[in-house]
Amino acid sequence: MAMARAQEMMSRKPPGLRLFEGTGSLRTYQTLVLVLTFFAYTCFHMTRKIPSIVKSALDPQTKVGFSHWGRLHSSNALNTGWLPFNTVDGSALLGEIDVAFLAAYSVGMFFAGHIGDRMDLRIFLTIGMFGTAVFTTLFGAGYWLNVHSFYYFLVIQMVSGLFQSIGWPSVVAVVGNWFGKSKRGLIMGIWNAHTSVGNIAGSLLAAFLLKFGWGWSFAIPSIIMAFVGLIVYIFLPVNPEVMEIDIDGEEFNSQKDTFKEPLLEPGQEVVHKAVGFLEAWKIPGVAPFALCLFFSKLVAYTFLYWLPFYISHTRIGGEYISDAMAGSLSTIFDVGGVLGGVLAGHISDRLNARAITAASFMYCAIPALFLYRTYGSMSIMWNICLMFITGMFVNGPYALITTAVSADLGTHSTLNGNSRALATVTAIIDGTGSIGAAIGPLLTGYISSKSWSAVFTMLMAAALLAGLLLTKLVCAELKGKVSSDASKDTADAQGTYSDEV
Numbered sequence: 001m002a003m004a005r006a007q008e009m010m011s012r013k014p015p016g017l018r019l020f021e022g023t024g025s026l027r028t029y030q031t032l033v034l035v036l037t038f039f040a041y042t043c044f045h046m047t048r049k050i051p052s053i054v055k056s057a058l059d060p061q062t063k064v065g066f067s068h069w070g071r072l073h074s075s076n077a078l079n080t081g082w083l084p085f086n087t088v089d090g091s092a093l094l095g096e097i098d099v100a101f102l103a104a105y106s107v108g109m110f111f112a113g114h115i116g117d118r119m120d121l122r123i124f125l126t127i128g129m130f131g132t133a134v135f136t137t138l139f140g141a142g143y144w145l146n147v148h149s150f151y152y153f154l155v156i157q158m159v160s161g162l163f164q165s166i167g168w169p170s171v172v173a174v175v176g177n178w179f180g181k182s183k184r185g186l187i188m189g190i191w192n193a194h195t196s197v198g199n200i201a202g203s204l205l206a207a208f209l210l211k212f213g214w215g216w217s218f219a220i221p222s223i224i225m226a227f228v229g230l231i232v233y234i235f236l237p238v239n240p241e242v243m244e245i246d247i248d249g250e251e252f253n254s255q256k257d258t259f260k261e262p263l264l265e266p267g268q269e270v271v272h273k274a275v276g277f278l279e280a281w282k283i284p285g286v287a288p289f290a291l292c293l294f295f296s297k298l299v300a301y302t303f304l305y306w307l308p309f310y311i312s313h314t315r316i317g318g319e320y321i322s323d324a325m326a327g328s329l330s331t332i333f334d335v336g337g338v339l340g341g342v343l344a345g346h347i348s349d350r351l352n353a354r355a356i357t358a359a360s361f362m363y364c365a366i367p368a369l370f371l372y373r374t375y376g377s378m379s380i381m382w383n384i385c386l387m388f389i390t391g392m393f394v395n396g397p398y399a400l401i402t403t404a405v406s407a408d409l410g411t412h413s414t415l416n417g418n419s420r421a422l423a424t425v426t427a428i429i430d431g432t433g434s435i436g437a438a439i440g441p442l443l444t445g446y447i448s449s450k451s452w453s454a455v456f457t458m459l460m461a462a463a464l465l466a467g468l469l470l471t472k473l474v475c476a477e478l479k480g481k482v483s484s485d486a487s488k489d490t491a492d493a494q495g496t497y498s499d500e501v
Helices: 002-012 026-058 090-116 121-144 150-164 167-178 184-191 194-212 214-235 277-281 286-312 323-351 354-375 380-410 422-447 452-468 471-500
Strands: none
Touching: 026 090, 026 121, 026 150, 026 167, 026 184, 026 194, 026 214, 026 286, 090 121, 090 150, 090 167, 090 422, 121 150, 121 167, 121 214, 167 184, 167 380, 167 422, 184 323, 184 380, 194 214, 194 323, 194 380, 277 286, 277 422, 286 323, 286 354, 286 380, 286 422, 286 452, 286 471, 323 354, 323 380, 354 380, 354 452, 354 471, 380 422, 422 452
């Protein structure tokens, strides 16, 4: 029996680490996990960002008029661009592909978390990376194969969305396995910079490769992702138990998710089973944070898909700027998001209050959105400063909820030590948020044709609802802090009285 377990543990160790067995410390493995998962999810976002950059090559007239979904010219086909996207309905077709991708991603997320808690996350994450790389390449292959079928590109993006959905629950579960709760907010806040780094890298790389043909903008990032996926397969340790590392000062059982129960007969063990989908929804805090992320991601992804377009169609300092300049300028939002994620994580660690921090950031995002819409057009400098602040408050709670909060709830006390809920909880929260991520850009496409002020009103309303959905949890955290302070004051008073006596 013991021999079989030892063989099972050995088979689950990454092949690249079997050669160095017993030589790595806990800190070494934690660093390796953070680095590998950081670059893994950077690749996911890098490939996800490509379509928004290539749109200008597929549909050069996207900028004509003020509606992303319809244009003001009457020509049925243009001499530039790529059929079927360079027709009068090209913008609408590109919008449908975006929505189809996000819909497949959000649906796939729920299944990915369920599966991730039931198989080796290293293998599962590798499958997601290679699958994404293959189907991203196939989208770009339409350039060389001279494909002009809308349904070819639609199906490719939908399947790509399903593979993309594997990434997030997998990397959060792996990181959550290796780090305790005390510093989790700060660590994951810094680590979550991969989202912005991936967006920036995807934007710059895809834009640079466009001059060689838009197919290369898909092919080269896909090759990079496949290479990183191979490194993940060879070196990623999924959890401390696999590497037989003592993370809590206790001996491991050499078998995942088993522990000795004092009332059982000698040799008997309790084996934890993966938590079901409905059971995970019942974990305290999962539903409100998931619904909060729905509105938070609605705001964040509207900026992700529409900010370059909005900037290029808005007079800044009395002048319109080029598409290339608008794309570069939009990365400031992601830079602000990096700081917002770190700040939200650090503050929530110091206060030990995830809900208070997330709600506060969402409420602060409301005036930030208003100021960016009202004064962002005054000058480039005003635009940069206000965009940075908006990115900080919008992406701060988004980063906190999808990382530290998901990891906290996936190891909630009600699970009685069962760690096999991390991927499922992460998938539920981010999957719900991804539905909002699909709806936000879709609504913006229609509303922006009438008024950008109406779009920002929608975003401010979404930020308000995101904060309000956490009200019950905020009250509970405040009540807990008041009770804790009262108990501390009582203890101090008793100590002072004892000293006087």
